[in-house]
Amino acid sequence: MKIIFSSLFIFFVLINFAYAQNIVEINVEGNVRIDKPTILSVVKEKTNTPLNLEAVNEDIKNIYNLGFFETVSAKIKNVAGGVILTFDVKEKSAIRFVKFEGNKMFKDEELYKVCKVKEYQILSKKNLQESVAAIIGFYASKGIYLTNVSYKLEPVVGNRVDVVFQIREGKKTFIHKINIIGNHHIKTSEIFDVMKNHEKYGPYILTFLPWFYTGKLYPQDIDADIQAIRDLYLSKGYADVKVNGPTINIEPDTGYIDIDISIDEGSKYTLKNLKFEHIEPFTLKELENIVKLKVNKTFNGVQLRKDIENLTTAYADKGYAFCDINPIVTLDRQNHTVDVTFDINKGNKVYIHRIEITGNDKTWDNVIRREIRLDQGSLYSESKIKESRQKIYNTDFFDDVKISTEKIPGKDEVNMKVNVKEKMTGMLSLGVGYSSYYKVGVMGSVTQRNLFGSGIYGKLYANLSANSHLFDVSFVNPWVDNRPISVGLDLYNMMYYGWDYDQKTYGFKFTVAKRFYDDQLSVGASYSLSQNKINITAGTPSYYLLQEEGTTTESTITPFIKWNSLDNNIFPTIGTLFSSSLGLTGFGGNTRYIKWDNTVEYFHPIFWSMIGHLKGSVGFAKGIGGKGVPLQDRYFLGGIDNLRGFDYGTVSPTDKYGNYIGGTRYAYAQAETIFPLVEALKLYGEAFFDIGNSWLYSYDFGNLKKDVGVGIKWISPLGPIRVEVGKNLAPKNGEKSYVFQFSMGALF
Incomplete structure (x- = not known):
């Protein structure tokens, strides 16, 4: 239907008109x-x-x-x-209804959401045209091209119309072939590796894995693919490379998409001369160490960009916030050499005038301010601004943290603006479980990581069943008097009623620690005092259980040291985590033993957006003065934190009756790869291998438990969630072949 829109029409009827009349x-x-x-x-x-x-x-x-x-x-x-x-x-006519015809792949509601025209609006040709484009774009975003959309207007009573979008759906498409033309010095497979668009490869059900592809065309990534190919050539010395295209052809009958990308490689260049101008306050040697380009080596255009960024950051860390690095690149096409001169205009030193914090509706200003590595009046530093953002984000109080600077006109000063978006930091957890022994169990916890906006961590936990109960209350203040000193208090009470013995335990633990080196190093100590009472009620108890009967009091001092260089505490991608503690029990109690535990973890990106994670842990416990190590303080491995192919606490020495009695030595190691499944939802997959054991008296590395498995890690709005399935590689009598593990609250 052809619609004619009237233009502005001005008409005056003047009857006996007098200009000056009122x-x-x-x-x-x-x-x-x-x-x-x-x-x-x-x-x-x-x-x-x-x-x-x-x-x-x-x-x-x-x-x-x-x-x-x-x-x-x-x-x-x-x-x-x-x-x-x-x-x-x-x-103008008003819109009564918006209708759709011919849409089989998507519901009316989905299409209505993307439309610019809405019911009860005034009819607008502009909105109609934008709606047509939006519907076509919606189909394209789902991999459906060659969709045709038109509209018609159906008049109804009261100067109203129904808008009907008529849709002829295209065919679901996928990339059938990507043709790289003109690449003589770089393999086609190497070019494909840097592209986001890929030919269809592998079964659709496995396309969430990084080495399988749906073949879906992402139009928004086409320009990025061209730039990625160009960067690949620039990184290998082809300074005058030209990447043309792409030419995209869609076959209507099959839905095949063929993409042609033409490359004019040009010549490969060597860096002949590298110079710097206006280098103060650095020395030439210092700048040469910052820059990774090297004379008489293949010229790398991508590294040139990185070197500009590194130089800019180096000067910004000296206070030159508005330093301008101008690279002068001269190509000698005859000799295939390049001369690079960095012309540095550093400007004046800049200072922080004021730090403004916004968006913190709940969190106190000082909780954020104490994480900032700059003060009002201090010299500007780009690295410290980036570090401040990460420190604030690592508190896990905020969904997003943005830091910007605003220059003050006429002054060598900037205002530093910190904007945060608060996240939910409290969590209520309730659960019900059942087992043949414990019967019905109820568990619940209330956790607040940012108590009243103060940054203090608090948790109440309870676990009740017919045969046991556990209560635990804990608090941690990570900053005492706004200094990098943390204190923590933990109170607990546990009762267990077994078929052969009862156990009652209660106590507390107090911890204090100080952080150094930008909070990466933590040194501290804890003191704990607990009373444990075991009463044998029936059966034929083992020798080890008989040793535990009665009431014992444990008084323990545990000095510890920790190192944390992770880039992100919630979901790390690079860095190291190390901890070592030495527990000394026997100060005032009637139990005497030492316990030494060590754990190290390492994260690093590998390939295809995958992250490698290695973890190792080793420890031992030893009684003093003829005393043994209490049962509850021995090592019971198995579970989601160590050997994931085994039930919790089942990797342990046993007595002649098959009871788990715990070890005084343990060691385990883990190796896993983590890869994105749906990165927008922060959903990740993993594949892992675990090895380790717990021994009664001495290490026996010829006797190790092994498992492999897969899992899912989800950083959900309610907190990190882990779901893992481990396979025992060599099950023994009574051991399961597969074990399902679930955890909520911590990923690593």
Whole structure:
């Protein structure tokens, strides 16, 4: 249907008109839905004032610009005492319903969401055209091209219309072939590796894995692919490479997409000379160490960009916030050499004038400010700004952290603006479980990582069943008096009623630690005091259980040291985590032993957006003065934190009755790869291998448990969630072949 839109029409009827006559009345005619006050609100002519034709013309334009009318005109009528000014309008149609025809792949509701036209709106040609484009774009985003969309208008009573979008759906498409033309010095497979668009490869059900591809065309990534190919050549010395295209052909019958990319490689260049101008306050040697480009080596255009960034950061860390690095690149096409000169215009040193914090509706200002590595009045530093952002983000109190700077006109100062978006830091967890022994169990916890916005961590935990109960209350203040000193207090009470013995334990633990080296190093100690009572009730207890009968008091001092260089505490991708502690039990209690535990973890990106994670842990416990190590303080491995192919606590020495009695030595190692499944949802997959064991008296590395498995890690709005399935590689009597593990609250 062809729609004709009327343009602005101005018509004056002048009857016995006298220019200087007063306006005695202003009327509106033709309006149905739009009331008179709305129209007159933009009219500048007023009653009891002389008529002004130029003003009337402006009023007509103002009424038309309201967007409600197809035409606007004005009439003037002479009456006794002056004139009556009447604005005559013709309203645009209103939209009653928005309908869709021909859409089989997507529901009406999905298409309506992307449309610019909405029900009850005034009809607009611009919105209609934008809606057509939006629907076509929506189909394209789902891999469906060659979709045709038109619209028709169906008039209904009351100057209203129904808008009907008529859709002829295209065919679901995928990339069938990518043709790289002109690449003589770089393999096609190497070019494919840097591209985001790929030919279809592998079964669709496995395309979430990084080495399988759906073949879906991502139009928004085409330009990025061209740049990635160009960067690949630049990194290998082809300084004048040209990447042309792409040419995209879609076969309507099959849905095949063929992409042609043409490359003019040019020549390979060597860096001949590297110079710096205006280098103060650095020395030439210092700048040469910052820059990775090397004379007489293959010229790397990508590294040139990185070197500019590194130089800019180096000067910014000296306070030169607005340093401009201008690279002068001279190509000698005859000899295939390159000369590079870095012309440095550092400007003046810049200082922080004021630090402004916004967006923290709950969190106290000082909780954020103490993580910032700059103070008001301090010299500007780009690295410290980046570090501050990461430190604030690592508190896990915020979904997003943005830091920007605003130059103060006429001064060598900037305002540092920190904007945060608060996240939910409290969590209520309830659960119900059942086992043949414990019967029905109820567990629950209330956790607040940012108590009252103070940055203090608090948790209440309870686990109740017919045969046991556990209560635990803990608090941690990571900053005492806004200094990098943390204190923590943990109170607990546990009761267990077994078929052969009862156990009651209660106590507390107090911890204090100080952080150094930008919070990467932590040194501290904890003191714990607990009382444990075991009462044998029936059966034939083992020798080890008999040793535990009675009441024991443990008084323990545990000095420890920790190192944390992870880039992100919630989901690390690079860095090292190390901890070592030495527990000394026997200060005032009747139990005496030492316990030494060591753990190290390493994260590093590998390939295909995958992260490698290695973890190792080793420890031992030894009684002092003829005393043994209490049962509850021995090593029981198995579970989601160490050997994931075994149930919790089942990797342990046993007595002759098959009871787990715990080891005094343990060691285990883990190797895993982590890869994105749905990165936008922070959903990741993993494959892992674990090895280790717990021994009664001495290490026996010829006797090790092994497992492999897969899992999912999800950084959900409620907190990190892990789901893992481990396979025992050599099950023994009573051991399961597969074990399902679940954890919520911590990924690593």
